[in-house]
Amino acid sequence: MFAAKTITIFAAALATLYSAVSAAPTPTKNEVAARQIAPAGATHSVVVGRGGLRFDPDNIVAEPGDIVEFHFLPRNHSVAQSNFANPCQPIGSTAFFSGFVPIAYGQAPDVFQITVEDRNPIWFYCSQTTGNHCQSGMSGVINQNFDSNEFTLARYRARAAEIGGVSTSPAAVGGNLAARVLPNPNPLSGF
Template sequence: MHSSLAAALFFLLPLSLAANILITVGDGKLVFSPSVVTANVGDTLSFSYYPRNHSVAQSSFADPCHPLGNGGFFSGFQPLSAGPGPVEFVVQVNDTNPIWIYCSQPKDSHCQNGMAMVVNQPASPSPNTLDAYKLAAAKTSNSTSPSQVTGGVFVSRNSTSTTGRNSTVSLIGAGYGPSLSSSSNSSSTSSGSGTGFYGSKTGLGNGNGSSSGSSSGSGSRTKSGSGSGTVSSSTTGGTSAPSPLTFKGAASKTRTGIIGASVVCGVAVLVVFSLV
């Protein structure tokens, strides 16, 4: 009995400790900020975009400004007139190997002018540093991009819980089409569905009336794809609190650190009482 509870605590603890690392893309300069990041397995990287038109692409140290031949991630281009943009591109860290990242915008040679970063930079005395990557990037003649968005998901910056008579939850597809939102209040029931690069969403509230709507997005610079995901929300007494987002894809992001920590604390209490 005791060993089972201890094992459950052991496996739940890493879930509560996973971090979400926010990285700004652009913000007035050709930079990622921070440009050197340390991340653990299970952590997520959330890229927040600023004007004018940037991308996030993974490369190797040996071939800067060009995408990985296999695997890797690419956000596509995010044209903006003001920032931060409405969505974040989220990538999950699957190991602690170095991740070299660049902006593949060819106009003004963003990568060649130093718009690059690294996750889990090799320790000294390794010569593979971000400064060395930037020096090699400056010597490349051009930047290239993958043919389609891959390796991550787009999450609306407004996809957190809200309180009030009305609330809206949005899930963005591939970053090129409009978002689909569903809203509810204390006297109506609404539902909606739509598709994007990574999936669809539905919402449901409680009340007397009904309404529905749908929306879809399409790619303008990349191939489109499809997948599935869900978002749900409920309203009671004028308060709406959507559940965490769930995605199918190469990465996921859930804003459930507090819930995970609560579960761990609960299991820890059970362990203590069982031992007593």
């Protein structure tokens, strides 16, 4: 931008020097190009099971088009989609689901990705019933409504514990938001 501005000023100075030249400078190529480049979607990494029964981070802000990528640590977690009203239960037959990812050490050879489509909140939980992970607080949200004191991740967790019972897993791996399992692009990175 600084360079483009400098060129524009320089052009204007030239125009003043040589009054025969048109006084109206045209935009530089740089300015036009900058406006036409669409921003690429960002990838937000979430580590499943870091720090105990937790997603890290567990409260993600993402733009439409961004990817959220889940990396799995021991011992056996999942990522499943719910809504706020029914914590620890699938949002319906198309709820996204990573499947269970058992692993003894390091991080799993596969990751689970979803693509964010809009700015509406996306609620997720771990559906592991051994140890009641969701009821113990293993849940997260993408694009929480920060203007609301009601629909918060803290309240989701409180309700999950209060309702209790047993989590349900979605019927199939995949589902909403183009959910997919992919080879881990960086399996040796230390989480």
